[in-house]
Amino acid sequence: xxxxxxxxxxxxxxxxxxxxxxxxxxxxxxxxxxxxxxxxxxxxxxxxxxxxxxxxxxxxxxxxxxxxxxxxxxxxxxxxxxxxxxxxxxxxxxxxxxxxxxxxxxxxxxxxxxxxxxxxxxxxxxxxxxxxxxxxxxxxxxxxxxxxxxx
Numbered sequence: 001x002x003x004x005x006x007x008x009x010x011x012x013x014x015x016x017x018x019x020x021x022x023x024x025x026x027x028x029x030x031x032x033x034x035x036x037x038x039x040x041x042x043x044x045x046x047x048x049x050x051x052x053x054x055x056x057x058x059x060x061x062x063x064x065x066x067x068x069x070x071x072x073x074x075x076x077x078x079x080x081x082x083x084x085x086x087x088x089x090x091x092x093x094x095x096x097x098x099x100x101x102x103x104x105x106x107x108x109x110x111x112x113x114x115x116x117x118x119x120x121x122x123x124x125x126x127x128x129x130x131x132x133x134x135x136x137x138x139x140x141x142x143x144x145x146x147x148x149x150x151x
Contacts, residue, residue: 015043067137071117072147075134079149082113082122086130087151096126116147 023038039045086097097103100122104110115121116134123133123141129151136145 012044012047019043071137074117075147076149078113078116079122079132079134079147083132083149083151085110085113086132097124097130098126100124 019042020038023034027034027038082100082103085103089097089103100114104113113122118135118137118139120135120139123135125131125133131148131150133141134147135141136143136147138145
């Protein structure tokens with residue numbers, strides 16, 4: 001791998017030197033200075049800027065995928081697990097659940113059940129039947145992106 005890096009660096013150096021020679025030749029021919037063409041438009045700068053733009057694009061794409069697709073799927077899956085636990089609790093105790101903390105107390109592996117994938121707390125309503133709600137990506141309840149499970 002390091003050998004490939006060396007060859008790539010040498011290739012860039014050679015390309016940059018050729019570029020500088022062409023620009024110097026044009027500068028001598030017409031007697032004007034071309035600093036932008038000489039330094040900003042060199043092959044190595046073009047490659048570094050291109051790589052930077054590609055990395056920013058990939059990071060932005062990953063962020064959008066996570067927020068728009070992965071987090072909702074993860075939250076819905078967790079909400080189904082919580083719903084199953086609530087149903088089991090109500091069947092075993094004969095009582096309606098009052099809060100999610102009831103399921104979490106004394107069970108450290110369930111501590112993440114208090115918040116959705118965006119880190120916001122779930123809302124649990126129990127009248128007449130329970131409904132578990134995640135505020136969704138906008139972190140506000142009562143909007144279109146809320147995720148709801150009723151039982």
